[in-house]
Amino acid sequence: MSTAPAVGVFALQGDVREHVHVLEALGARTRPVRRAADLAGLDGIVLPGGESSVMDRLAGIMGLKAPLADAVRGGLPAYGTCAGMIMLAAGIENPAPGQGSLGVLDVTVRRNAFGTQVDSFEADLAVPAVSADPVHAVFIRAPAVVRVGAGVEVLAAVPASRAAGADDDGAPAADLPVAVRAGHVTATSFHPEVTGDWSFHREFLRGL
Numbered sequence: 001m002s003t004a005p006a007v008g009v010f011a012l013q014g015d016v017r018e019h020v021h022v023l024e025a026l027g028a029r030t031r032p033v034r035r036a037a038d039l040a041g042l043d044g045i046v047l048p049g050g051e052s053s054v055m056d057r058l059a060g061i062m063g064l065k066a067p068l069a070d071a072v073r074g075g076l077p078a079y080g081t082c083a084g085m086i087m088l089a090a091g092i093e094n095p096a097p098g099q100g101s102l103g104v105l106d107v108t109v110r111r112n113a114f115g116t117q118v119d120s121f122e123a124d125l126a127v128p129a130v131s132a133d134p135v136h137a138v139f140i141r142a143p144a145v146v147r148v149g150a151g152v153e154v155l156a157a158v159p160a161s162r163a164a165g166a167d168d169d170g171a172p173a174a175d176l177p178v179a180v181r182a183g184h185v186t187a188t189s190f191h192p193e194v195t196g197d198w199s200f201h202r203e204f205l206r207g208l
């Protein structure tokens with residue numbers, strides 16, 4: 001697109017500032033999204049990392065949840081990181097009490113999937129669909145995708161041995177998807193907004 005795209009950043013909770021910084025550095029205009037009216041005229045929306053149960057509750061209170069879900073279902077490109085991935089997901093295996101989601105990406109996620117004691121780690125991931133070079137990924141109490149619906153592309157995965165309780169039964173398990181895309185909706189378990197590896201933001205903006 002010839003003018004800078006207008007990208008909304010869900011701003012009721014989470015690492016909003018980090019996404020705004022990356023998006024503006026890459027040439028987008030940004031707008032914090034806190035209520036339904038903030039969605040007007042956007043070319044895309046980013047859902048940050050943070051705490052998905054709080055995001056879900058606040059989005060409900062602010063009357064943003066249904067309009068945001070409708071906008072994404074209607075074609076508004078969306079990118080969610082970590083808690084943002086959980087917000088986009090159709091299902092949450094282990095929701096907090098009363099927690100729901102926008103239900104716009106046909107995956108089921110497991111919150112806090114990567115370990116109980118040391119639950120943050122970094123990894124260099126091969127993501128050929130997004131970058132020729134490995135993408136440096138930071139996982140912070142991150143979700144994993146445990147069900148991938150039809151039409152959802154797995155862009156990157158990590159060995160299941162990373163998962164919480166992976167050693168418990170000794171059974172070999174499949175890799176856990178940590179980056180997925182279904183048409184105009186992309187989600188990562190990790191936080192490119194904090195690493196300086198902006199491949200996913202670049203790819204998202206390219207599609208607007």
Ligand SMILES: NC(=O)CC[C@H](N)C(=O)O
Pocket residue numbers: 048049050051052053081082083084086111112140141142143
């Ligand atoms: N870094 C994050 O966004 C953590 C996500 C958080 N564990 C949640 O359930 O929402």
